[in-house]
Structure formats: structure tokens, C-alpha cells
Amino acid sequence: MNIKKIMHVENLTHFYGSQIGCEDINFDLYKGEILGIVGESGSGKSTLLKCLSGEIYPSSGKINISLEQGGVKDFLSLPEQEKRQLMRSMWGIVHQNPRDGLNLRISAGGNIAERLLNVSEKNYSHLRNTGKYWMEKTEMDSDRIDEFPIGFSGGMQQRLQISKILSSNPQIVFMDEPTGGLDVSVQAKILDTIKSIVRDINVTMIIVTHDLAVVRFLTDKLLVMKDGIVVETGLTDRVLDDPQHSYTQLLTSSILQV
Amino acid sequence: MKIIELKNVNKKFILHNQKGTVLNVLNNINLEIKTGECIALVGKSGIGKSTFLKMLYGNYLPSSGEINIYNNNNKINIVNSLEHQIINLRKYFIGYVSQFLRVLPRVPTIEIVSDTLKQQSLFDEHSLIKIKKLLSELNIQESMWNLSPLTFSGGEQQRVNLAKTLIGNYSILLLDEPTASLDDINKSIVIDMIKSKLKKNVTIIVIVHDNKIRNEICTREINLEKYIPNDN
Amino acid sequence: MKTGFNFAYLDEATKRMIRRKILKAVCIPGYQCPFGGREMPLAYGWGTGGIQVTASIIGKEDILKVIDQGADDTTNAVSIKNFFKRVCNIMTTDKTAEASLIQTRHRIPETTLNKDQIIVYQVPQPEPLRKLEPKEKETRKLHAYKEYALMHVKLYEEISQFGSVIKTWAYPVETNNRYITDPTPIPKFDNPKMNNMEALQLFGAGREKRIYAIPPYTKVKSLDFDDHPFEIQTWDECCSICGSTKSYLDEIIINNEGEKNFICSDTDFCNSNLEKNK
Ligand SMILES: Nc1ncnc2c1ncn2[C@@H]1O[C@H](COP(=O)(O)OP(=O)(O)O)[C@@H](O)[C@H]1O
Ligand SMILES: [Mg+2]
Ligand SMILES: [Zn+2]
Numbered sequence: 001m002n003i004k005k006i007m008h009v010e011n012l013t014h015f016y017g018s019q020i021g022c023e024d025i026n027f028d029l030y031k032g033e034i035l036g037i038v039g040e041s042g043s044g045k046s047t048l049l050k051c052l053s054g055e056i057y058p059s060s061g062k063i064n065i066s067l068e069q070g071g072v073k074d075f076l077s078l079p080e081q082e083k084r085q086l087m088r089s090m091w092g093i094v095h096q097n098p099r100d101g102l103n104l105r106i107s108a109g110g111n112i113a114e115r116l117l118n119v120s121e122k123n124y125s126h127l128r129n130t131g132k133y134w135m136e137k138t139e140m141d142s143d144r145i146d147e148f149p150i151g152f153s154g155g156m157q158q159r160l161q162i163s164k165i166l167s168s169n170p171q172i173v174f175m176d177e178p179t180g181g182l183d184v185s186v187q188a189k190i191l192d193t194i195k196s197i198v199r200d201i202n203v204t205m206i207i208v209t210h211d212l213a214v215v216r217f218l219t220d221k222l223l224v225m226k227d228g229i230v231v232e233t234g235l236t237d238r239v240l241d242d243p244q245h246s247y248t249q250l251l252t253s254s255i256l257q258v
Numbered sequence: 259m260k261i262i263e264l265k266n267v268n269k270k271f272i273l274h275n276q277k278g279t280v281l282n283v284l285n286n287i288n289l290e291i292k293t294g295e296c297i298a299l300v301g302k303s304g305i306g307k308s309t310f311l312k313m314l315y316g317n318y319l320p321s322s323g324e325i326n327i328y329n330n331n332n333k334i335n336i337v338n339s340l341e342h343q344i345i346n347l348r349k350y351f352i353g354y355v356s357q358f359l360r361v362l363p364r365v366p367t368i369e370i371v372s373d374t375l376k377q378q379s380l381f382d383e384h385s386l387i388k389i390k391k392l393l394s395e396l397n398i399q400e401s402m403w404n405l406s407p408l409t410f411s412g413g414e415q416q417r418v419n420l421a422k423t424l425i426g427n428y429s430i431l432l433l434d435e436p437t438a439s440l441d442d443i444n445k446s447i448v449i450d451m452i453k454s455k456l457k458k459n460v461t462i463i464v465i466v467h468d469n470k471i472r473n474e475i476c477t478r479e480i481n482l483e484k485y486i487p488n489d490n
Numbered sequence: 491m492k493t494g495f496n497f498a499y500l501d502e503a504t505k506r507m508i509r510r511k512i513l514k515a516v517c518i519p520g521y522q523c524p525f526g527g528r529e530m531p532l533a534y535g536w537g538t539g540g541i542q543v544t545a546s547i548i549g550k551e552d553i554l555k556v557i558d559q560g561a562d563d564t565t566n567a568v569s570i571k572n573f574f575k576r577v578c579n580i581m582t583t584d585k586t587a588e589a590s591l592i593q594t595r596h597r598i599p600e601t602t603l604n605k606d607q608i609i610v611y612q613v614p615q616p617e618p619l620r621k622l623e624p625k626e627k628e629t630r631k632l633h634a635y636k637e638y639a640l641m642h643v644k645l646y647e648e649i650s651q652f653g654s655v656i657k658t659w660a661y662p663v664e665t666n667n668r669y670i671t672d673p674t675p676i677p678k679f680d681n682p683k684m685n686n687m688e689a690l691q692l693f694g695a696g697r698e699k700r701i702y703a704i705p706p707y708t709k710v711k712s713l714d715f716d717d718h719p720f721e722i723q724t725w726d727e728c729c730s731i732c733g734s735t736k737s738y739l740d741e742i743i744i745n746n747e748g749e750k751n752f753i754c755s756d757t758d759f760c761n762s763n764l765e766k767n768k
Contacts, residue, residue: 003342030342081635088637106643113646117639124649124715146650192364199373217362221341235316235341242318246274253275 004031005066006171006204007052012061014047020228021047025061027223027233029172034198034205036219036236038212038251044228045208046176052206053093053174054083068171088118092165096177098157101164102149108135109145112164119168134163139193155186159193166197175207179214191217212252216240224248260328261430261461262291262314267323269309270487283309285487287323289480293429296452296462298472301482307465308357310482311432314463315354316344327351329429349377353428357435359407359415367393367418368403374426392421395451397444412439417448424451431455433464437471449475498545499577504528508546508701512692515703520665521633522616527699537570537595538696540612544593547608547692548574553581555589560597560738560755567595584758596659598680600737600759603689605706611674613695616702618662618672638670641713649718658723664711665704679722679738684710727752732763 007029014021022044029035037045051058054075063075068090078086087093092115095101102111112131121127132142138159149157158178165173178194179187195218198205209215215222215236222239224232224247232245243249267287273279283306291297299307312318313325316336327334329351336344348354361370371389375381393403396417402410407418416439423431433452437445445468452475456462466472472479496502504526511525530538548554554574558567562584570593571582583589586601595612603609619629622640632638641662648655655661661678665671673681674693684691684704691704704710714720728735730751737759739752754760 003346028340030340033342084631084635084637088639107647107650109650110643110647114639114643117642117646118637122642122715124646124718127646127715128650188363195362199376220345234319235344237317238319241312242271244272244319249274 005029006031007066008062008064008072009052010062010064012048012051012058012063014051014056014058016047020044022051022225023228025223025230027230029204029206031204032202033221034203034207034219036215036222037206037208037225038210038215038222039225040210043225045210045225047228048223048225049174049176049206049208053091054078054087055093085118088115089168090171092168092170092173094158094161094165094173094175094178096180098149098154098161101161102157104148104150107146107148108140108152108160111149111160112167115164115168130167131163134167135160137166137197138163139189153186154182155190158182158190162190162194162197166201166203169201171204173203173205175205177209178207179211180209194218212240224251259293260290261293262463263324263326263328264289265324265326267313267325268321269306269313269318270321282487284482284485287485291461291463293461294456294459295478296456296464296476298476298479299463299465299482300472300479305482305486307482308434311354311434311463311465314430315348315352315432317354327430351428352430352432353423353426354432355419355423355434355436357438359419361407361418361422363408364406366404367398367407370407370418371421371425374422378426380427389421389425392425395447396421397447413441413444416440417444420448420451424455429460431460431462431464433462433466435465435467437466437468445471495577497550497578498548498574499531500528500542500545505546508542511701512543512546512703515692515701516690516705518669519704519708520669520671520702522695522700522702525699525701527696530696531573532569534697535614536566537593537612539694539698539701540593540595540610540696541570541573541694542696543610543692543694543701544574544591545577547610548578548580548591550578550580552578552591553583553589555583555586555592555758556594557592557597557599557756557758558595560599560740561757563757585762586756586758596675596677597738597755598676598683600754600756601762602683603687605688607689609687609689609691611676611691611693613672613674613693613698613700616672616693616695616698616700618660618670633669636668638664641670642715645713645715645718649715654718655714655720661720662713664713666708666710670713671702671704671710677723677738678712678720681710681712681720682722686710725752729754729760729763732760733767734760734763737763 005028009025009027012025013023025048037048039045050056064072065075066072109131112134113127116127116130131145135142135145140156140159149160179190191214207218219236222233222236223230226247232239232248239248240252243252264287269284271281299310301307309318313320320337324335325337327336334343334347368389372381375385398417407415420436437448440448449471508525511523515523527542530541532538556567556571558564574580575582586599591608593610617629619632622644623629623632645655659677660672660675661681663671663673663681673684686707688706690706693702712720725739729739731753734754737754737756740755742751742753744751
């Protein structure tokens with residue numbers, strides 16, 4: 001069995017001025033893996049995710065990515081155009097706040113269509129069917145395809161954002177606290193949806209969260225972060241059930257509620 | 259043919275947040291298990307039987323040593339292999355029935371069992387019949403199939419837990435007290451199922467307190483007493 | 491010259507600057523070149539961009555035609571024509587076929603233009619993405635990286651809401667397989683004329699200070715979907731003056747009962763068609 005490595009991160013470091021954002025991060029991501037990044041707020045999770053998704057340019061380090069067509073590329077030295085193209089189709093970010101990932105002046109279907117049009121899909125009925133398909137996949141009512149997301153609940157907007165990102169069959173999906181801003185009851189339902197989708201399609205994902213239940217529920221492996229560095233990494237159930245580092249032990253005991 | 263090999267395996271827990279207390283549990287384990295064996299792990303409560311199984315499953319990390327799993331001509335040391343390799347091993351090769359059922363909330367029983375076959379890419383049009391037959395044999399009533407097992411009784415959860423793993427096509431089964439909370443009728447049903455797995459040359463490592471059951475199914479005992487560290 | 495103005499009003503340095511921009515625009519079909527627009531003796535919105543382009547390229551031998559919505563005799567068209575007559579002392583015409591230079595607002599003449607002609611469009615808003623993306627910095631990136639999904643989303647939205655694309659004027663085109671271009675508020679009826687046109691097409695936006703161009707024989711494609719192809723307007727009626735069935739028709743209300751009539755928007759075409767049919 002030979003699973004493809006799609007991202008290799010080496011000594012990745014980012015400083016905000018003299019302040020550490022994240023430091024000396026190393027990991028590999030393989031196709032089909034779901035990687036969780038956990039830690040308290042301020043531990044550097046989002047900084048790391050932003051470096052990985054090209055939103056900020058790290059102070060130092062290396063990110064190698066392998067492309068669908070084959071070959072390995074140095075992500076950090078890609079021209080802006082290629083990075084944008086990646087984010088618009090091959091990769092995708094699900095933002096904590098769905099408003100950051102949706103165009104509220106465009107219908108639900110239009111939001112999904114925009115992503116598909118980036119990969120040059122110029123057939124209206126196909127856009128339409130794909131839009132409906134993904135709305136149903138994320139347990140939305142596809143009859144609402146022509147409604148504007150501004151009128152949707154927060155949970156519905158998040159579902160739409162997820163539909164939009166997944167519709168282009170991305171190679172890597174980045175999620176930043178995807179259920180962070182939602183009511184607890186809605187959170188659980190959305191996590192169910194994400195879980196059922198990842199069981200269904202072989203998506204590779206990096207998900208940032210401070211919620212260990214989310215991590216246990218969704219991820220295969222973990223990076224545990226504290227003060228900008230990774231203190232422990234490994235198979236999710238191993239890290240949670242047999243934590244080695246004192247911070248991870250604190251995190252998994254009920255002593256520290258993050 | 260050897261299928262599992264432990265070399266110089268030690269396991270201690272360091273409780274950093276409890277003044278650095280060190281629990282030295284198992285020491286210097288060197289042993290081999292052959293394909294088709296049915297091993298009973300024995301030793302008093304708290305000795306480290308569950309810990310032993312969890313290390314074989316990659317759920318606990320040995321403090322040192324190697325745990326090699328042989329799959330045909332492939333050797334995988336699960337102590338230092340990559341996460342996706344362990345996940346893959348768990349998908350196709352090693353099944354584990356924990357002491358307590360651990361499943362995702364809100365997922366119906368029938369789906370939990372189907373999932374094993376889906377993960378192994380063995381799910382086809384005959385699968386549902388097979389699954390329903392297994393659940394019925396384990397005396398899980400049809401009315402419960404579409405409910406999450408998290409609200410079931412201890413014995414029912416145990417049987418769902420067994421169904422989830424026994425439906426699969428694994429070469430190694432790790433069973434942590436599989437019959438502990440079952441009544442005699444269900445016990446003998448489960449024993450029959452374990453026997454039929456052994457007929458298919460599945461390697462089984464089981465924690466079971468009942469001497470009678472042990473004698474009925476096991477080919478060998480491993481007593482963990484001899485791995486108790488001296489300093490304990 | 492008795493007017494006291496330089497030929498064509500602009501000073502020679504300004505004309506050279508604008509010509510350089512025009513050359514650049516011709517080299518990169520559909521790309522909007524910023525230029526240092528000058529104040530003209532009329533307000534923005536009256537064709538100052540088009541006038542600057544015309545003034546920079548007009549020569550003594552040129553015969554100028556100016557139309558506004560297809561008509562040669564509206565106030566705007568007439569005053570622009572008079573302006574150039576005064577500052578250039580050149581000939582003007584209403585006949586499309588006779589003109590060497592045509593300045594237009596919101597129409598392309600019905601008579602097919604030829605390789606010896608230049609058409610100058612007055613442009614109110616050169617940026618086709620403006621309504622979709624308000625930030626100029628971002629629209630430049632969208633053009634630079636050819637990220638035009640939003641443009642099609644706009645069409646998608648119209649089809650999903652109205653069953654078909656309802657945009658009937660300023661219908662966006664793709665120039666030379668590259669830049670999305672605003673064809674100015676011409677009716678989409680005129681879009682096919684832009685494709686592979688023999689004449690040079692120049693576009694001047696006064697307020698936004700942009701020049702863009704479509705060189706002769708350039709592919710110009712109206713945006714559409716495979717299963718919702720671009721279509722031009724059609725009429726059941728014919729022109730009530732000349733009887734034309736293949737020109738763009740304006741609807742006019744002819745009495746208090748609201749009775750409607752249709753006539754050619756291109757007055758020169760209508761007149762010569764009537765002539766011909768006599
Ligand atoms: N995750 C853990 N962290 C710390 N100590 C643990 C952990 N799991 C087990 N132990 C300790 O290891 C020892 C062996 O436990 P266990 O393997 O459950 O024994 P058995 O299954 O034989 O009853 C006990 O002292 C137990 O408290
Ligand atoms: Mg135990
Ligand atoms: Zn007419």
C-alpha cells in the first residue's frame with residue numbers, strides 16, 4: 001500500500017514582529033488524512049493554518065506540496081496567481097465565520113457555481129445539478145438553491161460554505177473552527193454532516209479547533225500546540241488516550257477546559 | 259508463522275501533572291505469537307492486560323521496544339510507523355473489541371456494523387442480510403437496529419461492540435473481556451463465534467477471566483506476572 | 491487656424507501621449523490602459539473619453555461621423571461634430587459608408603464597417619467587473635489572473651431567476667480569448683458585429699481615464715453557457731419607416747392610447763434602406 005504524501009512541512013516558523021506566531025513546525029500530510037490542530041486560543045493554531053493555506057507568508061521554513069498531476073512544488077515560492085488558483089479550486093478554506101467564505105449578494109446556487117466556474121465549468125444545468133447535489137449532501141433543502149444566504153441561519157450558511165468548498169472536489173480542505181460560532185445543538189449536527197461526508201469521499205483535511213470532542217470525532221491524527229510550538233503529535237486516539245506531554249495530559253484531563 | 263512479535267517492550271506512564279508520578283506497568287516483554295493461536299492474557303486486575311492489548315492496537319505507545327506485526331512478507335513496527343499505516347492496519351488487519359463500546363453519537367447500530375464492511379470495501383448487496391443475521395444471532399432485537407447503541411444496556415452495548423468487529427474480515431482480533439457483561443446464553447453464542455473465527459485461522463488475543471471459557475477456546479496463556487517490574 | 495486652437499484642440503504632446511496609450515491598447519486587446527486624461531470643454535458623461543481618442547487620431551483628410559444611440563441628429567452628436575468641425579476644419583458625414591472615423595455612443599452602425607475605418611466608443615464605465623467587485627485593486631488582479639468566475643455567476647443568477655439572461659445591453663464579451671471587456675452600453679444585438687470586425691475599435695473612458703481597444707479581425711465572444719447560448723434581440727415587427735427586418739428597432743409610443751411603433755435606431759441605415767426600396 002502506497003499512500004501519496006500531499007504536503008510536507010519543515011521547520012515552519014512565523015513571527016509577528018518579535019512575537020512568536022508558530023515555531024519550528026514539522027509534519028507530513030497524506031492523501032485521505034484528516035489532521036487536527038488543537039491548542040488553547042493564542043497557541044498558534046490559526047497562524048499555522050494561515051501559513052499553510054497561503055494567507056500569510058511565514059518568516060521561515062518550507063512547505064512542499066504534490067500536485068494532482070504529479071510532481072512536487074515549493075508552495076511558498078509559487079507565484080501569487082498559482083496560489084490563488086489553488087485556493088479557488090484544488091484547495092479550499094472553510095472559515096469559522098461563513099460570511100468570510102460566502103458572497104451574500106449571490107444566491108446559494110450562485111455561490112457554489114462560482115467555485116465550479118473557477119475550474120471552467122460553463123454548463124448551466126451541470127452547475128445547477130452539482131449545486132443541488134452538494135446542498136443535499138450537506139443536508140440542506142435544495143429547493144432553497146435560489147435563495148440568498150443572507151436569509152439563512154448561521155448553521156445553514158456554514159453548510160452552504162462547506163457545499164461550496166467541496167463542490168470542486170478539492171485536494172485539501174482547511175477548516176478553521178468550523179463550528180465555532182454556532183449553537184451547541186447546531187454544532188453537533190454540522191459535525192455529523194462533515195463526518196458523514198468524509199466517510200463518503202476521500203477528502204484530505206486540516207482542521208483547527210480547540211474542541212477535543214471535535215478532534216476525537218473527526219480526525220485521524222493530531223498536532224497539539226502550545227505557545228507556538230507543537231508539543232505532541234500522533235494518531236488522534238493515541239494522543240488523547242495515552243498523552244505523553246504534560247500539556248497534553250492537562251488538556252485531556254478535565255483539569256484544563258479549553 | 260509468526261504474526262506478532264514484541265521485542266524489549268516496556269510500558270510506563272509518567273503522570274506529569276501528578277508530581278511526575280511514574281507508573282511502571284510492564285517490563286521487558288519479549289514474545290512471539292503465531293498465526294491461528296488463541297492467546298489468553300492473564301494476571302490480576304490492574305496488572306496491564308488492557309494496556310498490553312492497546313499497545314498492540316497502537317492506541318497506547320510503548321515507552322520503549324518494538325511491536326512488529328507481520329502481514330504476509332510485510333513487517334510493520336507499530337511503535338514507529340506513520341499514522342496512516344496504523345489506520346490502514348486497523349482497517350484491514352487488526353480488529354479490536356474494547357472493554358467498553360466507543361462509537362460516534364447519533365449513528366444507528368446497523369450503520370456502525372455496516373461501516374466495518376464499508377471500510378474494508380466488502381460491503382455489497384448481500385451485506386445487509388449478513389449484518390442482520392449477525393445482530394439477530396447476538397440477540398439484538400430488530401427494533402434497536404436503527405437506534406444509536408449509546409442508550410443500550412451494558413450487555414447490549416457489548417454485543418454491538420462485538421458485532422461491529424466480528425462482521426469484519428480481520429487476521430488478528432484483540433478482545434478485551436468480550437463476555438464480561440453477558441449472560442450464559444449470550445456467552446456461549448459469542449464463544450461459538452470466536453471458535454468459528456479460529457477455524458478461519460484468525461489469530462486471537464483475548465482477556466477473559468472465566469477459566470472454563472479459557473480452556474474451551476485458548477491455545478496458550480500469557481501470564482503478565484512475569485513482566486511486572488521489580489521496582490513495583 | 492482662425493480658431494486659435496491647436497488642430498483637434500489637444501496640444502501635440504497630449505495627443506502623442508494618448509496615441510502611445512492607444513498603441514499599447516491595440517497590442518493588448520481588451521486590456522484597459524490608464525491614461526492621463528485632459529479636461530475637455532464639456533462635462534464628463536458627454537463623451538470626453540471618446541472625444542480625446544478621436545482628437546488624438548483625427549487627421550485633416552478624415553471624414554467624421556458621430557452618432558448617439560444610432561442617430562446623427564441628436565444634440566450630443568451634433569455638438570461633438572460641430573466641435574471637431576471648428577477645431578479641425580474637417581468634413582463630416584451622416585453616411586456610415588463614407589466616414590473614415592466614427593465616434594459613437596451606445597450603438598454600432600448596421601452597415602458593416604471596413605478595414606479603412608475606425609470606430610471610437612464613448613465609455614461611461616470601462617470596468618465590466620465593477621458591479622461585482624467594488625475594489626479596484628482586486629478587479630485588476632481578477633483581470634491579471636483571468637479569474638472571471640464572478641462574471642459567469644452574474645449570468646447564472648439571471649438564468650436561475652428569470653429563466654434566461656436578461657441583460658440586453660453592455661453585455662460582457664471576452665476579447666481575443668483573454669480579457670473580459672465591457673462593450674459599452676450598446677444593445678447586445680450589436681455584440682456579434684464586434685467579432686472579427688475589419689475596422690479598428692477604440693474605447694475611451696473620460697471620467698475613469700482608461701483606453702482600451704479591439705484590433706481588426708479579433709475574436710470577440712459574448713459570454714454564455716454551453717446550454718444557454720448567447721442570443722441577440724429579435725422583433726416580430728419590422729421598421730415602420732423602411733420595413734427592415736434585420737436592424738435594431740427602437741420602440742416608440744405614437745399616441746395617447748399607448749399604441750406602439752417600431753423604427754430603426756440607426757437613422758442613416760433607415761434612410762438609405764428606404765431610398766433603396768423605392
Ligand atoms: N491512559 C493511562 N494513563 C495512565 N495510567 C494508565 C492508563 N491506562 C492504564 N493505566 C494504568 O496502567 C495500569 C494497568 O492498567 P490496565 O491495563 O487497565 O490493567 P488491566 O487491564 O490488567 O486491569 C494501571 O495502574 C492503570 O491505572
Ligand atoms: Mg482491563
Ligand atoms: Zn428603418
